[in-house]
Amino acid sequence: MCLLVAILAYFLLILFISTFLYPMPVNDSGLVRYRTIPWATLSLIVINTTVFVLWIAPDLYGQQEGSIVMETTFEDYVGKINTYGFNEKVLRDGQGIMAFATLTSIFMHADFWHLFGNMVFLWAFGRRVEDACGSPRFFLFYLLAGMIANVGSVLLNPKLDTLPSIGASGAISGVMGAFLFLFPGAWVNCLWGVGLILRLPYALIRWLSAKEGYRFWRWTVPLPGWLLLIWFVAQSFLPSIETIRSNQEIQGVNHLAHLAGFLAAFTVFFFVRKDLLMRYLQGRSL
Amino acid sequence: MNAQELFRQGVIAIRDQKDLARGRELLIQSLKLDPRNDMAWLWLTHTTSDPVKRLELVERALRVNPNNEAALKLKARLQSAGQPPEPVSPPPAPAPDASSTALVETEQSASPVIEEPTAPALSASEAAPVTPSVIQPLKRKTIDEPVTPAERERIALLMDRADAYQQGGDIEQAIALWVEVLSIRVDHELALRNAAGHLWKLQYWDDARELIQRAIDAGTRVPTVYLTAIDMAERRGDTAWSTDLREKVATLSNPDEALVVKVADYYLGRGDTSTARRFLEQALAAHPHMPAALIKLGDMARDAGDSIEATRLYERAARTKAPGKVRKEVDKKLRTALPVLTDRERGNVWLAVREAMGVASLFLLLGWQDARLDLLALGPRRWLGVLVSLLGGYLLVTATSSPQQKPLAGWLGGTVPPPPPPEPPRGPLDPEPFRPPGHALQEPTELPLLPASARLMLALAGLVLLILAFILVFSQSLEWVGDHRPPYLPW
Numbered sequence: 001m002c003l004l005v006a007i008l009a010y011f012l013l014i015l016f017i018s019t020f021l022y023p024m025p026v027n028d029s030g031l032v033r034y035r036t037i038p039w040a041t042l043s044l045i046v047i048n049t050t051v052f053v054l055w056i057a058p059d060l061y062g063q064q065e066g067s068i069v070m071e072t073t074f075e076d077y078v079g080k081i082n083t084y085g086f087n088e089k090v091l092r093d094g095q096g097i098m099a100f101a102t103l104t105s106i107f108m109h110a111d112f113w114h115l116f117g118n119m120v121f122l123w124a125f126g127r128r129v130e131d132a133c134g135s136p137r138f139f140l141f142y143l144l145a146g147m148i149a150n151v152g153s154v155l156l157n158p159k160l161d162t163l164p165s166i167g168a169s170g171a172i173s174g175v176m177g178a179f180l181f182l183f184p185g186a187w188v189n190c191l192w193g194v195g196l197i198l199r200l201p202y203a204l205i206r207w208l209s210a211k212e213g214y215r216f217w218r219w220t221v222p223l224p225g226w227l228l229l230i231w232f233v234a235q236s237f238l239p240s241i242e243t244i245r246s247n248q249e250i251q252g253v254n255h256l257a258h259l260a261g262f263l264a265a266f267t268v269f270f271f272v273r274k275d276l277l278m279r280y281l282q283g284r285s286l
Numbered sequence: 287m288n289a290q291e292l293f294r295q296g297v298i299a300i301r302d303q304k305d306l307a308r309g310r311e312l313l314i315q316s317l318k319l320d321p322r323n324d325m326a327w328l329w330l331t332h333t334t335s336d337p338v339k340r341l342e343l344v345e346r347a348l349r350v351n352p353n354n355e356a357a358l359k360l361k362a363r364l365q366s367a368g369q370p371p372e373p374v375s376p377p378p379a380p381a382p383d384a385s386s387t388a389l390v391e392t393e394q395s396a397s398p399v400i401e402e403p404t405a406p407a408l409s410a411s412e413a414a415p416v417t418p419s420v421i422q423p424l425k426r427k428t429i430d431e432p433v434t435p436a437e438r439e440r441i442a443l444l445m446d447r448a449d450a451y452q453q454g455g456d457i458e459q460a461i462a463l464w465v466e467v468l469s470i471r472v473d474h475e476l477a478l479r480n481a482a483g484h485l486w487k488l489q490y491w492d493d494a495r496e497l498i499q500r501a502i503d504a505g506t507r508v509p510t511v512y513l514t515a516i517d518m519a520e521r522r523g524d525t526a527w528s529t530d531l532r533e534k535v536a537t538l539s540n541p542d543e544a545l546v547v548k549v550a551d552y553y554l555g556r557g558d559t560s561t562a563r564r565f566l567e568q569a570l571a572a573h574p575h576m577p578a579a580l581i582k583l584g585d586m587a588r589d590a591g592d593s594i595e596a597t598r599l600y601e602r603a604a605r606t607k608a609p610g611k612v613r614k615e616v617d618k619k620l621r622t623a624l625p626v627l628t629d630r631e632r633g634n635v636w637l638a639v640r641e642a643m644g645v646a647s648l649f650l651l652l653g654w655q656d657a658r659l660d661l662l663a664l665g666p667r668r669w670l671g672v673l674v675s676l677l678g679g680y681l682l683v684t685a686t687s688s689p690q691q692k693p694l695a696g697w698l699g700g701t702v703p704p705p706p707p708p709e710p711p712r713g714p715l716d717p718e719p720f721r722p723p724g725h726a727l728q729e730p731t732e733l734p735l736l737p738a739s740a741r742l743m744l745a746l747a748g749l750v751l752l753i754l755a756f757i758l759v760f761s762q763s764l765e766w767v768g769d770h771r772p773p774y775l776p777w
Contacts, residue, residue: 030621031621031622033623033624033625034624034625034723034724034725034726035624035723035724036723036724037723079772082772082773083770083772083773087773088659089773090773091655091658091659092658092659093773094658094762094766095770095771095773096766096770096771096772096773097763097766097767097770098655098656098658098762098763098766098767098770099652099655099656099760099762099763100760100763100766100767102652102655134687134724135724137641137644140644140645140648141644143648144644144647144648144651147648147651147652147655148651150655151651151654151655151659154659155659267644267647269640270640270641270643270644270647271641271644273625273687273726274631274634274637274638274640274641274687274688275625275626275627275628275631275726276625277637277640278630278631278637279604279625282604282605283613284604284613284617284620285617285621
């Protein structure tokens with residue numbers, strides 16, 4: 001019990017600190033047009049979480065038999081990542097499961113925070129993109145964006161990459177890019193520590209001057225979607241340039257995959273509902 | 287005192303009491319109330335010795351009733367003599383008890399509408415000077431005929447003079463001048479508004495109407511003319527005229543959207559929603575591409591609680607290529623509404639092919655990776671797989687989201703689905719009917735729809751083709767995945 005409380009407290013602390021560094025999108029403040037239940041987005045979250053909890057987490061956080069202290073079954077964990085992650089060398093040399101890895105890697109995550117961050121972004125941006133596409137088409141778009149991100153990171157990087165790459169972030173980057181294309185004027189509610197502090201004096205003045213019914217405190221801060229996404233692209237762009245320039249293998253966060261996934265957002269126009277596409281082409285908001 | 291009684295008293299004053307000034311005053315008052323009394327115009331000839339004025343008054347009487355024998359005789363004598371003769375004695379003065387009968391006969395014999403001139407209010411003191419300008423026939427100037435510089439100068443002069451008269455309280459003289467302006471430019475907005483407005487106030491309803499109607503008949507495009515006319519018709523309870531006016535506005539060859547909306551607003555302001563709606567529908571039937579009218583009708587539907595119909599109308603407005611401001615307005619209204627699917631999207635083959643291309647691009651990417659990221663090594667097998675995926679995707683799309691493509695749906699035995707039954711009217715507080723999520727509002731369709739059996743077959747065929755395509759593009763990976771060895775660990 002104490003362990004659970006400690007884990008939860010740790011989680012909240014990290015979340016609190018991280019929201020100071022970067023606004024964490026929670027949801028889109030706009031209304032969805034078709035008012036659909038985001039089945040595909042929810043399913044993807046469930047699939048990713050299930051894969052991690054049932055397949056990766058036991059190896060990553062599991063306790064080896066006979067040992068007193070907690071330690072990871074690192075070899076199994078690395079083996080899975082190496083086998084099912086997307087690896088340029090493996091692909092080009094024809095090893096492992098070859099091109100199947102492009103599909104499996106999209107549903108794998110390295111650790112809890114990797115999964116958590118991706119799923120939060122998927123929920124925040126995917127819900128409305130899915131509404132504009134419809135669930136089956138959104139699912140196809142998600143897969144396509146993920147694969148383009150994988151392939152793009154390989155093509156953009158001149159160095160042969162021997163390290164495996166896993167995670168849904170390439171596909172989710174595509175979803176975020178699609179969100180930017182389709183809803184450039186949307187506002188996104190974010191958890192953002194800096195924003196909350198900045199908003200305090202303003203909220204206080206509003207509270208004092210408001211006659212009644214003003215909500216003094218909100219946990220989320222609405223931010224323009226384009227601002228968040230441009231910032232995201234900028235964050236990916238500079239390290240990507242550095243990776244290409246230095247001719248090094250990609251280590252840590254695969255920014256090239258993020259960038260390629262974001263560019264894959266153009267393919268969303270294959271999947272947007274036809275009436276919405278016509279609206280979009282007429283210059284109307286979706 | 288009514289017009290008949292004033293007329294009777296005026297005749298008595300002239301004939302029996304020889305009080306010409308009082309008689310003229312009474313007759314003029316009578317004519318203010320009823321300018322179509324030709325006998326009153328004729329009796330007025332007794333009150334002046336000026337032959338020109340007498341002739342003008344006789345002509346006025348004849349315009350009202352061309353068969354007035356006494357007036358015809360007097361006119362003939364005035365013209366032949368060349369000098370002022372004694373006026374012909376009008377018919378015997380109406381006896382107090384017989385006057386009403388005589389007047390009724392006069393009214394019946396008069397034409398229902400004054401043909402040429404209008405009759406502005408005449409004051410007792412200025413009756414004679416005003417009358418000539420008033421009874422002068424208007425020049426028929428068409429709307430399209432441009433006003434010459436000389437005419438423009440004349441209009442400006444007349445308007446200035448009319449203003450001066452109006453400020454001096456001499457409305458009758460001002461009216462005469464405005465009417466003269468209208469003889470130059472039949473729909474001069476300010477002159478028409480002032481003249482008709484004052485005539486209306488003086489209860490010269492028919493003359494006010496005559497001025498307005500003349501501008502309308504000439505095809506004016508000045509919105510206020512129509513609005514004034516409709517207002518007059520409604521205030522007078524002249525349903526036939528107001529209906530005729532609405533029809534004219536609705537079917538103008540070069541429609542003025544702002545006017546259409548203003549007319550609708552006028553009826554809305556009077557609380558007559560049904561007339562406003564009918565009028566807008568009539569206007570939209572004649573000119574379907576009027577975004578402002580569509581928005582207005584949509585607003586009315588929304589206010590009536592029919593958000594679905596409102597959405598459809600807004601959507602129609604948005605598709606009319608409206609100017610930026612209107613487009614933004616309607617876009618804002620539609621931002622939270624359900625999208626509307628029309629035959630333009632349903633029947634478009636390329637929109638369906640586009641979705642199939644999305645599916646095919648997924649397969650192309652799979653094939654490319656299966657070929658170890660070497661495009662040249664894709665080989666005919668994988669390319670065939672991509673083509674098969676394109677076809678399979680198209681069949682699947684046709685079966686699911688695009689079953690009304692032209693002319694495919696017709697070839698495959700599709701029929702035009704019957705229109706959905708009309709929804710029962712709902713009040714503003716009634717809840718909206720349940721609509722399944724994920725579906726656009728369906729506009730009535732004229733396109734054939736693939737039968738369910740054909741759709742099922744297409745869907746199955748599409749799925750089979752996609753599975754086949756997957757096998758084709760992923761051939762190498764499929765071989766490897768069955769017996770794969772863990773890749774070499776780089777560390």
